[in-house]
Amino acid sequence: MEDMFKNINNMSNKYGVKFSGVDLISNTHLALLASEYAKEKGKFHEFHDKLFYSYFTQGKNIGDVGLLKSIAESIGLNKDEMMKRLEDGSYESNLAEAKKSATHYEVNSTPTFIINDKYAIVGAQSIESFKNVLNK
Structure with missing residues (x-):
């Protein structure tokens, strides 16, 4: 896990994003349901951004009802x-x-992006990886 966060931080530093190195694995079921509510209300991206920041930067438990x-x-x-x-x-x-x-x-890790029902991009990848697949 430590190496994974080191790699993610190396890639994200140029965007001003810092990952805390999460040592808590949250039960995300309620967070996923709450995201669906936010989507229905047209606020998915705002909700997701705050959820992401809370978990990955602040190391908070996104399964906590109070936080949601x-x-x-x-x-x-x-x-x-x-x-x-x-x-x-x-x-x-x-x-x-x-x-x-x-x-x-056959998705077994996140993030996974499925493009045109044909290509899968798995994990934290560079913009170049996306450009290569989109150009196919």
């Missing part, structure tokens, strides 16, 4: 409505569909 509520509220989402939707299972089918798709494409 705080992030939602900070970007103008209704935290109580979000929790109600998470608790009533509104987004479970979205995650089941994503899991089905990941199984179909």
